[in-house]
Amino acid sequence: MTSTALKPHQKELWGHPIGLYILFFTEMWERFSYYGMRAILVIYMIAKASDENGPGLGWTKVEALQLYGWYVMLVYVISIPGGIIADKMLGQKKTVLLGALILVAGHGTLAIDAPWAFFTGLILIILGVGCLKPNISTMVGGLYRKGDIRRDKGFSIFYIGINLGSLLATSLIGLVVAEWGWHAGFGMAGVAMLFGLLVYLYGQKYIVHVGNKPTLQEKEEDVSLVKIFYKLFSSPFQLGVFIILLGLSIYAGFTFDGVDHWGYGALFIFLSFVVGMLMMIYKSLESQVQKDRFLVLLLSFFIVIVFWGAFEQAGGLMSIYTETKTDRMLFGYLIPTPMFQGLNAGFILLFAVWVANIWAKRKLKGKEASSLFKMAVGTIIMGLGFVFMIFAVRDYDAHGKSAMIWLVLAYFFHTIGELSSSPVSLSFITKLAPVKYASLMMGVYFAATGLGGKVAGILGEKSAVFGDYAIFAGITIFTVAFGLLVISILKPLKRLTHGAEDDEHEMHGENEGFELAEN
Structure with missing residues (x-):
């Protein structure tokens, strides 16, 4: 008003x-x-x-x-x-x-x-x-x-x-x-x-x-990063681990084969400091409940890296495949390659509420619908989307061009997986991260997302050696296996969260659906 x-x-x-x-x-x-x-x-x-x-x-x-x-x-x-x-x-x-x-x-x-x-x-x-x-x-x-x-x-x-x-x-x-x-x-x-x-x-x-x-x-x-690393230098054991990691990172990075070895050197050094920071945060936590939740939070970052390492193929290898190997003619009109990346956003707007409602109904029925379960299932669904890219490669090998339908189906599965996994990732951090380190953990989340993007680039590069079929098949197998592994250890992981999600209320469907776009 x-x-x-x-x-x-x-x-x-x-x-x-x-x-x-x-x-x-x-x-x-x-x-x-x-x-x-x-x-x-x-x-x-x-x-x-x-x-x-x-x-x-x-x-x-x-x-x-x-x-x-x-x-x-x-x-x-x-x-x-x-x-x-x-x-x-x-x-x-x-x-x-x-x-x-x-x-x-x-x-x-x-x-x-x-x-x-x-x-x-x-x-x-x-x-x-x-x-x-x-x-x-x-x-x-x-x-x-x-x-x-x-x-x-x-x-x-x-x-x-x-x-x-x-x-x-x-x-x-x-x-x-x-x-x-x-x-x-x-x-x-x-x-x-x-x-x-x-x-x-x-x-x-x-x-x-x-x-x-x-x-x-x-x-x-x-909370200051300077204060955190001051504690690191006052702890002989943690300091020793950090120095070893830093030394290995410098050696591995600057002896890395390739013109971008300097980049890997800087990346590994950065990761060493992140690991040192996480060690000191863990040590500074005052209760076992906080420490257990922190460990589960770190695992969720690995899920984030795996998810985005596969998903970000959309702007890399899948974009090149669309441009060079896909029959993009429709009713006599050549569809520009960038339009295919728009399928993700279009599917989000169409199916966000539907996916959110499915999870909401599942939770109301008392079935498993924890954040870790959603992230694992989302990773599996997204990974299965690459099955259609395998079909695309087979189609190309047989006919010299692959049909657009394979890309459409791949992007559809990627979006459904994203809608299941990504909305809960940020929320999960706020539930498990110690209050005074919440902002830092959010920063680590973004860093994990970025590392996923780097993994996506590396996988795309390897297609020149192993071929598109091997890369798409490898991504499918690894993401599905990884998601199933997380589900298999879900019970002990949930125990380590000490009921962090037990008292939460249902989210509105439309909010859960659209939160993913933060990435």
């Missing part, structure tokens, strides 16, 4: 603060730019100078998937310092603005046809997403007071914007590339981000009360 006596940030539209719709459209355009660029990134890298869409980089499939793996990983890992900048220095509101400005510059740079512009643009996009992504969702939560029953519905509306941006981008950007070339597609992503920035600037008066610079007291109460 609106009133002229109310200040702008107090006004509402359709039962929610107007600020929600400002953040909705900001995120929609940001996701449009991100998924639009992601949809053409790999196929641009492998395109030859004589490509019908204009000259590409002419890279090999291995080189393109190497860069794709690093890019997807860094986009998520940089979310950790992005969150720290907001928490310690600027606040979420200014950090989101900074991220939007960097993203406009990054996408605009990609529109320039020059090698330096390509790499510079990617670096700027990584930094921009890292600043914007972890903070804009936090601002959505800040629009509602504690206990406000509208909060879940507000997040559902926000996440619709994420999927809508993805669907629009993957539906349109392929047409732009086909008509005007690769750099027009990158430029279109930049224009979309500019729209997002303008919406955000216009709506500042509606979000004056959220995401502000942290107070001195809030800074003092926050």
Whole structure:
């Protein structure tokens, strides 16, 4: 209900603060730019100078998937310092603005046809997403007071914007590339981000009360990484383990075979510090209940890595397969490759509520519906989607082209698996993580998601050695086996959670369905 006596940030539209719709459209355009660029990134890298869409980089499939793996990983890992900048220095509101400005510059740079512009643009996009992504969702939560029953519905509306941006981008950007070339597609992503920035600037008066610079007291109460590692250096055993891991990481990374050995060196060193941090967090926990829950939480991160390591093939190996080996003719029209990535967002909007209701009914009947079970089942369903990619390879071997139906079915299973697994991942962290380390654990979650992206790139690279059939079959077998393994040890794992989920109420179906888009 609106009133002229109310200040702008107090006004509402359709039962929610107007600020929600400002953040909705900001995120929609940001996701449009991100998924639009992601949809053409790999196929641009492998395109030859004589490509019908204009000259590409002419890279090999291995080189393109190497860069794709690093890019997807860094986009998520940089979310950790992005969150720290907001928490310690600027606040979420200014950090989101900074991220939007960097993203406009990054996408605009990609529109320039020059090698330096390509790499510079990617670096700027990584930094921009890292600043914007972890903070804009936090601002959505800040629009509602504690206990406000509208909060879940507000997040559902926000996440619709994420999927809508993805669907629009993957539906349109392929047409732009086909008509005007690769750099027009990158430029279109930049224009979309500019729209997002303008919406955000216009709506500042509606979000004056959220995401502000942290107070001195809030800074003092926050858990510092410096404090955690100070404890590490005061513990001889943990320090010894950390030094061994760090030494092995430096040796393994910088002796790694390949032109990107320096990247692996930095990655392994980073992981050593993460392991050291996790060891000290575990040691600092005050009760056995907290320690048991923390161990289960760490296992859930492995599930996250496995899930996204397979799922992110969509922007890598599956994108290349679609471009080079799929018969994309439909009624005499050549369907652009990026449109197939839009199937995921489209299926999300169509089936999110349906999948959520299935899980809700299952729980009402007293059947197993814990977060770990959903994550395991989601991983299995997503993995089974690659069975259709195996059929696609067999179809290609027999006829020289594979039918589109295999891709449609693969994306359908991937989406159903995502809807089962991803919505509960973030929620599971908030249930099990010690309160004072909740923010850090959220950062580790994003890092695990990023590592999954890197795994996806590595698997895609190996297709040049082992072939598409072996990679798709291997992903299917491993994800199904891994999911079944988690289910087989579900009872002892649930005991270690000490009833963390026993008292929770049923989520609204639409909220559970759309929460996945946070990834």
